[in-house]
Each structure stands twice: as structure tokens, then as C-alpha cells.
Amino acid sequence: MSHTHPEGPELTDSERAFRAEAREWLAAHNPGRLPSMDTDEGAALHRAWEATLAEGRWSVVAWPEQYGGREASLTEWVIFEEEYYLAGAPTRIAQNGISLLAPIIFEHGTPEQQERWLRPMTDGSLVWAQAWSEPEAGSDLAGIRSRAVRDDERGGWVLSGQKTWSSRAPYADRGFGLFRTDPEAARHRGLTYMTFPLDVPGITVRPVHQLDGDAGFAEIFFDDVFVPDADVLGGVGDGWRVAMSTAGNERGLSLRAPGRFMAAADRLLDLWAERGADAPHLRDRVVDAWIGAEAYRLYTWGTVDKLSGGGDMGADGSVNKLFWSELDLELHETALDLLGPEAELRGPGAPSGGSWVDDHLFSLAGPIYAGTNEIQRNIVAERILGLPRGENRRAGA
Amino acid sequence: MRFSLNDEQRSFASAIDGLLAGADVPAVNRAWGAGDTAPGLALWGRLAELGVPALTVPEAAGGIGASPLDVVVAFELLGRHGVPGPWIESVAVAPLLLADTPHADLLEGLAEGTVRATLAVDGVAPYALDADAATHVFHVSPDGIAVAEAGDAIGSVDPSRRLFPVTPGERTPLAEGVLDRALDLAALATAAAQVGAADRMLRTAVEYVGQRRQFGRVIGEYQAVKHRLADVKVALDFARPLVHGAALELEEKSSTAPRAVSAAKVFASETAHGAGRAALQVHGAIGYTLECDLSIWLLRSRALHGAWGTVAAHRARVLDHLTTAR
Numbered sequence: 001m002s003h004t005h006p007e008g009p010e011l012t013d014s015e016r017a018f019r020a021e022a023r024e025w026l027a028a029h030n031p032g033r034l035p036s037m038d039t040d041e042g043a044a045l046h047r048a049w050e051a052t053l054a055e056g057r058w059s060v061v062a063w064p065e066q067y068g069g070r071e072a073s074l075t076e077w078v079i080f081e082e083e084y085y086l087a088g089a090p091t092r093i094a095q096n097g098i099s100l101l102a103p104i105i106f107e108h109g110t111p112e113q114q115e116r117w118l119r120p121m122t123d124g125s126l127v128w129a130q131a132w133s134e135p136e137a138g139s140d141l142a143g144i145r146s147r148a149v150r151d152d153e154r155g156g157w158v159l160s161g162q163k164t165w166s167s168r169a170p171y172a173d174r175g176f177g178l179f180r181t182d183p184e185a186a187r188h189r190g191l192t193y194m195t196f197p198l199d200v201p202g203i204t205v206r207p208v209h210q211l212d213g214d215a216g217f218a219e220i221f222f223d224d225v226f227v228p229d230a231d232v233l234g235g236v237g238d239g240w241r242v243a244m245s246t247a248g249n250e251r252g253l254s255l256r257a258p259g260r261f262m263a264a265a266d267r268l269l270d271l272w273a274e275r276g277a278d279a280p281h282l283r284d285r286v287v288d289a290w291i292g293a294e295a296y297r298l299y300t301w302g303t304v305d306k307l308s309g310g311g312d313m314g315a316d317g318s319v320n321k322l323f324w325s326e327l328d329l330e331l332h333e334t335a336l337d338l339l340g341p342e343a344e345l346r347g348p349g350a351p352s353g354g355s356w357v358d359d360h361l362f363s364l365a366g367p368i369y370a371g372t373n374e375i376q377r378n379i380v381a382e383r384i385l386g387l388p389r390g391e392n393r394r395a396g397a
Numbered sequence: 398m399r400f401s402l403n404d405e406q407r408s409f410a411s412a413i414d415g416l417l418a419g420a421d422v423p424a425v426n427r428a429w430g431a432g433d434t435a436p437g438l439a440l441w442g443r444l445a446e447l448g449v450p451a452l453t454v455p456e457a458a459g460g461i462g463a464s465p466l467d468v469v470v471a472f473e474l475l476g477r478h479g480v481p482g483p484w485i486e487s488v489a490v491a492p493l494l495l496a497d498t499p500h501a502d503l504l505e506g507l508a509e510g511t512v513r514a515t516l517a518v519d520g521v522a523p524y525a526l527d528a529d530a531a532t533h534v535f536h537v538s539p540d541g542i543a544v545a546e547a548g549d550a551i552g553s554v555d556p557s558r559r560l561f562p563v564t565p566g567e568r569t570p571l572a573e574g575v576l577d578r579a580l581d582l583a584a585l586a587t588a589a590a591q592v593g594a595a596d597r598m599l600r601t602a603v604e605y606v607g608q609r610r611q612f613g614r615v616i617g618e619y620q621a622v623k624h625r626l627a628d629v630k631v632a633l634d635f636a637r638p639l640v641h642g643a644a645l646e647l648e649e650k651s652s653t654a655p656r657a658v659s660a661a662k663v664f665a666s667e668t669a670h671g672a673g674r675a676a677l678q679v680h681g682a683i684g685y686t687l688e689c690d691l692s693i694w695l696l697r698s699r700a701l702h703g704a705w706g707t708v709a710a711h712r713a714r715v716l717d718h719l720t721t722a723r
Contacts, residue, residue: 004719004722269719269720272720273720283712283713283716284709284712286716287663287712287715287716287719288663288712290660290715290719291639291660291663291664291715292635294639294642294657294660295635295636295638295639295660295664296635298400298638298639298641298642299634299635299638301400301638302400302401302638305400305401306401316634319630319631319634322627322628322631323631323634323635374620374624376627377620377623377624377627377628378620378623378624378627380627380630380631381617381623381624381626381627381630382623384630385599385603385623385626385627385630386603386607387603387606387607387617387618387622387623387626388607388615388617388618389618390614390615390617390618390619
């Protein structure tokens with residue numbers, strides 16, 4: 001529980017015990033902020049942290065026990081995330097795998113794939129990069145051109161083409177994404193969900209430095225890379241449906257745990273206490289950031305109720321994403337304004353080691369990744385408000 | 398927590414919604430604004446049959462003794478339909494204040510809907526709303542509550558509201574904390590009414606842009622219009638949990654309840670403000686006329702923006718709680 005946000009719904013005794021256990025374990029093991037995961041040193045430290053988490057069985061609390069989880073309820077997952085962010089524990093290098101790929105593996109993977117991939121992604125030994133976007137296919141993901149050609153002799157597919165803006169790729173072990181297996185089929189059809197190792201001949205990973213200066217992105221070039229059938233997820237030509245099947249997944253990016261924003265709002269209040277006297281005109285923005293985090297916390301409990309009852313987020317995932325990404329941005333911009341001329345300082349010698357500016361740079365990506373906010377607004381307008389599609393042919397995503 | 402309404406609350410809501418949907422409330426509202434309060438008072442009586450004015454009156458006095466969440470459910474609907482009259486004053490404020498005073502004999506009438514109270518409160522509500530349509534007028538200060546005489550009406554930005562300066566008579570002290578609780582409930586009811594107004598303006602806008610054609614297509618096809626309304630939907634979906642959460646905290650008498658109420662009032666008021674701006678913009682010039690029903694919620698939400706605690710005052714209270722709690 002953070003300083004300023006109340007406990008939330010009436011928790012059961014076992015949920016309260018779960019919170020206490022998580023808090024205690026984190027207090028004993030949390031290394032705090034680590035060097036960026038998109039550097040040599042930081043990647044190694046983040047992998048080691050994932051191993052520590054897995055050892056304590058805190059890496060994937062909501063997963064089945066056989067894959068290293070605790071079979072925690074959604075409520076317990078939210079509680080764990082709250083404690084995690086409150087403790088200021090490191091960012092998760094395993095997130096691509098855990099949040100984006102694992103739901104697909106659980107739903108569409110073969111038993112052999114589940115055995116081979118799930119557990120290693122929870123302990124830092126198998127880090128995944130996403131390979132969705134291409135130079136000509138960003139928001140318009142169905143415009144993918146990278147190809148997979150059938151190789152019956154070897155029993156698999158040969159990949160060629162290029163992916164771009166692939167998060168984590170410079171330091172990851174494997175990638176996942178969509179490839180065109182039927183060049184005749186239009187757009188969404190004829191795509192297949194593939195996974196591939198990043199260290200084989202024919203693959204070139206060119207690191208791309210993000211705004212924070214680290215190699216968080218990469219371009220991946222495929223020059224006749226062989227992928228065996230065993231590494232294809234779901235059916236051939238079924239890639240779009242497979243990729244979208246978990247888009248509203250309860251533990252994907254569409255439901256971001258409120259702990260992240262509650263902790264940031266509390267840090268903002270600390271900063272206000274420290275520097276607000278010099279910037280009284282920022283008062284309203286500080287208050288509104290806290291109110292926004294509180295709104296997100298309460299909204300999430302409502303979502304938890306709905307999901308626990310077997311519902312899924314559907315287009316509400318877009319409402320949710322719009323809110324947290326804008327909130328995150330505004331909160332961090334407010335913090336920078338409070339820091340005044342020192343806001344530009346980074347690294348050692350900067351206020352809070354430059355964490356505000358680092359987090360601000362990260363928040364700038366929020367309205368872009370996981371479906372740009374313009375696409376999300378189309379989804380809200382068309383699928384929730386029922387406005388006609390018309391001008392833009394599709395609602396994206 | 399349950400953040401979902403229970404069956405009883407859901408059927409209460411649908412009863413109110415059903416009644417108001419069939420009552421031509423825009424006409425009632427306009428009549429009220431023109432000085433003809435008869436249709437509005439008749440509607441008061443029909444809502445009394447559903448128990449709306451009895452919500453906060455204790456059971457012992459013939460009321461329902463309902464929870465703050467029930468109050469929220471009712472006021473979101475009164476707001477959504479634009480019902481005129483001193484509802485917040487009579488339901489959210491008066492019953493709490495009158496309970497342990499010599500005026501407690503009014504509670505039964507309040508519950509039945511035959512008594513309609515309005516009041517001014519020092520520092521928060523300088524004028525008594527619709528004193529001409531109320532049966533009893535009061536003035537409240539930290540020193541207590543007094544029967545008051547209404548002066549001449551002053552107009553409001555909302556044509557369906559008339560505001561009256563009042564002259565208080567003899568004061569009766571109030572029990573410790575009662576005024577604070579009443580003001581919290583008033584702010585919460587106002588927040589709920591603002592959520593209702595925002596909801597209605599969004600629906601109205603969506604309906605309008607789905608019909609209005611310009612340049613050969615319905616204007617709801619244009620992305621600029623879509624995005625504007627999507628943002629309203631996002632705000633609305635996050636305003637409701639704040640209002641509900643504050644109601645639950647009030648019910649539990651949690652130490653952070655006042656902060657939760659203020660947060661809800663700020664966010665709901667800003668949401669209504671944004672909804673009004675967006676709805677007006679996508680309506681264009683027709684939205685700038687009193688003939689267009691949109692004016693009912695646009696002007697009401699503007700009036701409620703500063704009612705029962707300004708947005709600025711509630712922001713200050715949130716921050717005050719946050720900085721002293723740390």
C-alpha cells in the first residue's frame with residue numbers, strides 16, 4: 001500500500017497475507033534501480049534480477065505452479081504489482097515474453113512449446129524481443145511484407161525481410177512476430193506467427209538508440225533464416241487471429257497495474273513537498289496527477305471485478321490505454337517542470353540520479369506503442385460509441 | 398468492493414431512469430426556468446414515490462436511511478435528465494443537518510416529498526437555490542442552522558436555477574462534524590450529477606454527429622470529431638470509479654473520505670466541462686441556441702462547476718490532505 005492511496009477493496013485475510021509476504025520478500029531482495037536494461041551491464045543485471053524473482057516465485061505470480069507461478073488471483077496480481085512499484089524494484093526485462101508472448105503460448109502453443117519456452121522466460125534465461133513493426137507497417141500492422149517461404153525438405157519456413165523498432169532485440173535471445181506465408185492473400189490473411197533465435201546465421205540485428213540514448217530498439221534483417229515447424233505458433237495463415245486473440249488479455253499491456261502510477265504520483269508529491277514552494281503555479285497539475293492515479297486505481301478494481309467474472313476488456317482496453325499513457329506523460333512533465341532548470345540533468349549529479357528525466361523519456365513512448373493513441377481513439381469512437389467508420393477504412397489494431 | 402452496483406441499486410436506477418425518460422424533462426426544465434414550477438413539483442412528487450427524497454432520511458423518521466452510493470446512483474440520473482429544483486439541498490444536505498435540531502419534525506415531510514428545503518451555507522453556497530419553490534429556507538454557518546428569509550432572486554448562467562440571498566433568524570447549534578458530513582455528501586451528489594450531465598452530453602453529441610451531414614458524409618466519420626468524443630468517453634469512464642469510490646469511503650467513514658470526495662468533485666466537474674465543450678463544438682451553431690436541448694446540460698454543468706465547493710477549493714483540499722498525511 002502506498003503512502004497516499006487507500007487499501008482498495010475489502011481484501012480477504014489471505015490477500016492481506018499475500019501482500020505482507022510480497023512486501024517482506026521485496027524488502028529483503030530488491031536491488032532498486034539498475035542500469036538501463038538496454039546496455040551490456042544493465043541487461044546482465046536485469047537477467048540476474050529475473051532469476052532472483054523466479055527463485056522466490058515472484059516472477060509470474062498469476063501463472064500456474066508448473067511454470068513457476070503461484071496461481072494468484074487477479075486481485076493478488078494487482079497487489080503484487082502495487083508492492084513491486086512501491087518498493088521501486090527494477091523494470092522487467094522479461095516483460096515482452098511474460099506480457100505479450102506468454103498469453104499466446106498459453107492459448108495457442110503446443111504442449112512442447114509451453115514446456116520449452118514458458119519457464120525459461122520467467123527466470124531471465126530466455127529474453128524475448130518483439131518483431132511486429134516493419135518500415136512500411138507501423139500502426140498499419142496488416143501491411144507486413146516480411147516473408148516466410150515453405151521448405152518442405154527441412155520441415156519449416158525460410159524468413160526474409162526486415163523488422164524494425166524491435167524492443168529489446170539487441171540483448172534478447174529470441175524474437176516473435178508475424179510473417180507473410182501467403183503472398184497472394186490480402187492484408188490480414190496469409191500471415192503466420194513465427195518465433196526465431198536472434199543468434200543464427202542470416203539474422204542481422206542493428207541496434208537503434210532510443211531517445212534515452214540506449215539501444216532499446218533494433219532493426220532485424222532476415223536473410224533466408226530457417227524456422228522449423230516446431231517454432232511456429234498457431235496455424236499457418238492464422239497469424240493475425242492468433243496475435244489478436246489476446247489483445248484484450250487481462251495481463252497484457254492493456255491492463256497496466258495501477259501500482260506503477262500510484263508510486264509515481266507519490267514520488268511527485270515528495271518532489272512537490274521539496275520544491276513546490278518555488279513553483280506554486282504547478283499546484284493544480286500535481287493534484288490532478290494524483291487524482292488521475294487514484295482514478296486509475298479505482299477503475300482497475302472495477303476491471304478486476306469484470307475480468308474475474310469471466311469477461312474480457314474488449315474495446316475498454318483502448319479506453320484504459322488512452323488514460324494511463326496520457327496520465328503517465330502529464331505526471332512526468334509536471335515533475336520536470338517542478339525541477340525547473342535542473343530538469344535536463346541526467347545521470348550522476350542530477351536530482352534523483354536523473355530518474356525523473358529517464359522516466360519522462362519512457363513516458364513519451366506511451367502514446368505510441370501498443371497501438372498509437374490515435375488508433376485507440378478510433379477504436380473507442382467506432383466500437384464503443386458506435387460512430388461510423390467511413391473516413392478511415394479500418395479502426396486499426 | 399465491489400465496484401459493481403448490487404441488484405437493488407440497479408433496479409432503483411432503472412426505475413428512476415424509466416420515470417424520467419417518460420417525463421419530458423427538458424420541457425419541465427424550461428417551464429421551471431420560465432417561472433412555472435408546477436410540472437417540476439409534480440415530478441418531485443413522482444420521484445418521491447420512488448423514494449428519492451427519502452434516501453438520506455433515517456428510517457425512524459420515515460425515510461430509507463440509504464448509503465452514499467444509493468445517493469450517487471440517484472443523482473447521476475437526476476443529472477443525466479436535467480431535473481430542476483433544490484434536490485441536492487433537500488436530499489444531500491437538509492436531512493443530515495436537521496436531524497438533531499428542533500427542525501427534525503420536517504424529516505417526515507422531506508421523505509414524503511411534501512417538504513422541499515433549500516439553504517445557503519457560509520463560505521460554500523452563498524445563495525439558496527430556488528427558494529421560491531422550496532417550502533423551507535435555511536442559513537447555515539459554523540455557529541449553527543437558522544430559518545432564513547429569502548430576498549430577491551438573482552439569475553444564474555443556468556436558466557433553470559434561481560439564486561436567493563437570505564437573511565437568517567435565530568441559530569441552533571449543530572452537532573460536531575455534522576456540517577462537514579453534509580457538505581461532503583453535497584459535493585459527492587454534485588459530482589454524481591456532473592457525471593450524469595457529461596454522460597448525457599456525450600450521448601447527445603454521438604447521436605447528433607451520427608445524423609448531421611456535411612460535405613456529403615455524416616460528420617461522425619471525421620476523425621477530428623471521433624477523437625474529440627473518444628476523449629470524453631475516456632474521462633467519463635474514469636470519473637465514475639472516483640465517484641463510486643468516494644461514496645464507499647463516505648459510507649465507511651474512512652479518514653480519507655473527504656479527500657476522495659474532493660477528488661471526485663474535481664474530476665467529475667472537469668469531465669462535465671470537457672464533455673460540454675466537445676458536445677458544443679461538434680454541434681456547431683445549433684448547439685449555441687437555447688432551443689437545442691444540449692443547452693440544458695451545458696449550462697447546468699457550468700453552474701455546478703462552482704457549486705458545493707469550487708473545483709479550486711476541492712483541489713486545495715485534496716492537496717492539503719495529501720501533504721499533511723505524509
